[in-house]
Amino acid sequence: TMWSERKLRPIRQLNSLAQGGANTDELLLLETDGEFGSLIRFFRRNIEKRHQIAKKRHREKDRLLTILQYMADGVMILNKDGKVRLLNPAAERILSTSQTKARNRTFIQVARDHRIAALWQRCLESEQEETALVDFDNDRFLRVVVTPFLQKSARGYVTILQDL
Structure with a gap:
């Protein structure tokens, strides 16, 4: 045995x-x-x-994640429903919010600007990158770029906020 x-x-x-x-x-x-x-x-x-x-x-x-942390441009990663999955420190500063407050809130709730929200809506409909210059908070201009992406079978969006 x-x-x-x-x-x-x-x-x-x-x-x-x-x-x-x-x-x-x-x-x-x-x-x-x-x-x-x-x-x-x-x-x-x-x-x-x-x-x-x-x-x-x-x-x-x-x-x-290290690159995102130190980028000068704001980066928001959204899921297919437009809810925030990730917000880098530059985006927190530009939008006067935090990753904790923004996470799982809608892009519209976090951006708080109808022109930026309209840009995301156009991207959603066209499935193409959309770009606009926005007079943000009446004292600065932002270049906003919203790009759709596929992650495996999931759809999402990357939003870049460039403080000009």
Whole structure:
């Protein structure tokens, strides 16, 4: 029975991993020969590849968030319904709001300007980038660019606010 237990252990661990219950590190430590060993090595390569992809994605996300943080132009990312998903510090300053207050509010509620809202509406209808110069708060001009984008199967919008 000891021999069969030793032979079945990798199979049980692989089965547990396949069902989401095992620690992937256990699979990385498994060593066995033959066809089962080939299967384990296949899983090991796939796990390592997924880890590398996840790390790369995380680095890219960090890099993009850093760029957004330090951009002079305001950036708003909206979901398909026009609700704010992300607002960078420049957009917070231009619109006199915060990421916390703006998140999940509509573009119109956050922008508080009918001309900017109309620009977003035109973009929504035309599915094309729309640009306008807006006399904002009667003391400065903004170039507002609203661009539609597809993220996987989801639609959204990127709005750039350039304080001129």
